[in-house]
Ligand SMILES: Nc1ncnc2c1ncn2[C@@H]1O[C@H](COP(=O)(O)OP(=O)(O)OP(=O)(O)O)[C@@H](O)[C@H]1O
């Protein structure tokens with residue numbers, strides 16, 4: 001006990017939306033530096049809700065969410081120091097890129113986060129261009145994000161998170177709507193980020209790309225509870241488990 005402070009931890013978390021819909025029940029999990037974690041579950045099982053809690057966008061109805069041992073509550077995150085440290089450490093790529101993109105041009109979109117973190121104009125410019133080069137989207141820099149294709153929007157959304165250089169990257173259904181080449185590109189990008197030391201959490205209900213980007217998984221049931229958690233390969237080999245969680249037919 002107490003020898004290692006977890007990067008992120010949920011202890012017996014439940015979440016209920018205001019209309020009464022239960023989205024999560026009794027969820028306990030930990031995320032350590034360097035983890036390559038997958039969150040698996042059918043539509044409506046609670047993956048996006050879980051990620052929103054890990055990213056401090058919403059807060060548990062009961063139980064606690066912890067970041068480096070400190071409780072993530074609305075009140076705690078109103079303290080500028082914790083808020084700044086948390087926002088700098090944890091980056092979130094939304095399931096729906098349209099919910100994430102709001103600036104007039106791609107370049108401004110990617111520069112927004114570094115600006116919020118207080119980087120100088122020169123540093124912000126350098127980071128923005130480094131990230132565009134890394135993701136191969138320099139040609140889009142002057143385009144308005146809302147006029148891009150779905151796949152291009154996804155790349156810009158990822159860029160706008162990478163430009164903040166977070167230690168933890170959370171992806172919600174990142175492969176959704178991508179063509180095969182873009183999917184392969186994203187797998188390569190995620191593995192490059194992992195090699196660079198990033199901790200990654202990927203929520204998905206598509207299983208084929210997982211072995212390349214995750215080595216641990218947490219499976220949510222349609223009753224919004226954890227039905228399995230541990231190394232990825234035995235989970236992917238467990239047909240009964242996958243069927244009961246509605247992850248395979
Ligand atoms: N804003 C909301 N208000 C009320 N209920 C919600 C809201 N968002 C999600 N829910 C409900 O919470 C449950 C979990 O939803 P969530 O979006 O977390 O699932 P998910 O696993 O991400 O699904 P998907 O694979 O379709 O993205 C569902 O029953 C859903 O209807």
Ligand SMILES: [Mg+2]
Nearest residue numbers: 047048095172
């Ligand atoms: Mg979702």
